[in-house]
Amino acid sequence: MSALRIHILQPTERTTPGSISEWLKTKNHDVKLTRLFTGDPLPKVDDFDWLIVLGGRMSVWEVEDYPWLIEVKALMLEAVRAHKTGLGICLGSQLLAETLGAKVRRNDHWEIGWHRVQLGAPNSMMAAMTVYEHHQDTFDLPPSTVRIATNEATRNQGFAYGDRVVALQFHPEATSEWIEQGFKQDPYPTGPYVQSPEEINNGMGALSPMRKWFFALLDRLEAASK
Numbered sequence: 001m002s003a004l005r006i007h008i009l010q011p012t013e014r015t016t017p018g019s020i021s022e023w024l025k026t027k028n029h030d031v032k033l034t035r036l037f038t039g040d041p042l043p044k045v046d047d048f049d050w051l052i053v054l055g056g057r058m059s060v061w062e063v064e065d066y067p068w069l070i071e072v073k074a075l076m077l078e079a080v081r082a083h084k085t086g087l088g089i090c091l092g093s094q095l096l097a098e099t100l101g102a103k104v105r106r107n108d109h110w111e112i113g114w115h116r117v118q119l120g121a122p123n124s125m126m127a128a129m130t131v132y133e134h135h136q137d138t139f140d141l142p143p144s145t146v147r148i149a150t151n152e153a154t155r156n157q158g159f160a161y162g163d164r165v166v167a168l169q170f171h172p173e174a175t176s177e178w179i180e181q182g183f184k185q186d187p188y189p190t191g192p193y194v195q196s197p198e199e200i201n202n203g204m205g206a207l208s209p210m211r212k213w214f215f216a217l218l219d220r221l222e223a224a225s226k
Contacts, residue, residue: 004029004085004225007048009072011036011056011091014181018173020052023215027222036068045078049225055090055171059137060104073099085225086165087218090135093158093167100142100161107138107154112182113195114203117151117170119213121160129213130206131170134182136189138169153193163224172214176204 006029008017017033024031032048034040036056053076063069076099079086088096094104111133120126138154141147142161149158149168158168171178183197195203 003027004049004222005047006031006050006052007043008033008052008054009036009042009092010034010054011058011066013037014057014178015055015090016178017052017054018171018175018178019211019214020173020218022211023218036066036072039068042068042071042075045075045082045084048079048084050085050087050221051076051079052087053089053092053095054173055092055134058091059106060091060094060098069095080161080165083164085221086161087221088167089173090169090171091137093169094137094139096161096165096167097139097142097156097159100145102140102142104137104139107136109153109191109193110136110189111153111193112189113193113200114206115151115153115170115193117149117157119149119158121146121148129210130203131172131210132174132179132206133170133193135169139167164221166217166221172210172217174207174210176207179204 010033034042058066073095076096098104114130115133116128117131118126119129139156141156141159145159145161148160151157154169157170160166
């Protein structure tokens, strides 16, 4: 496969690409990173084949505090219309949902820690997997998309739009270092779906199977990008 031009948008200093960087080490793709929190300019849609939008502490409607959100939404819509490959994680998934016409809102609760989700399209075999979560907002399912992940805490954990665009509310890119940074949140959230740092540390064994699943997903997106 010829090299792909992959562009990653990072909204905050803490929400790094995580294990995506590890996957990219085995490839020969041209990778660029825009640090939105430092004011880096956005790319043009013709500059990339893939657009990956990572998570962040802000909400999609906080455009007065984070005016670059408006530009990111416009770029994501342009990328979808240009049939680019797209991946949105957490905030990125919420931005993608809004871009495709769905409502994004506060959930009734925080969801933090290791939680089981059901993976797979409706009317297909669903497989349970433990994934890492750290979010308060949620989204409705956009028109013309297929729900691919769900659980008790958050009905819409992920969706696919065609075979090249995927949104994931959870964090498959998480590494142990990435997760430990979240322990510093002050005040640390509480609620029925919030695990303590100790509980999260005890669940780190779920990282390996989650990463294996995530890399398989990235491989499928790569194959669809030929």
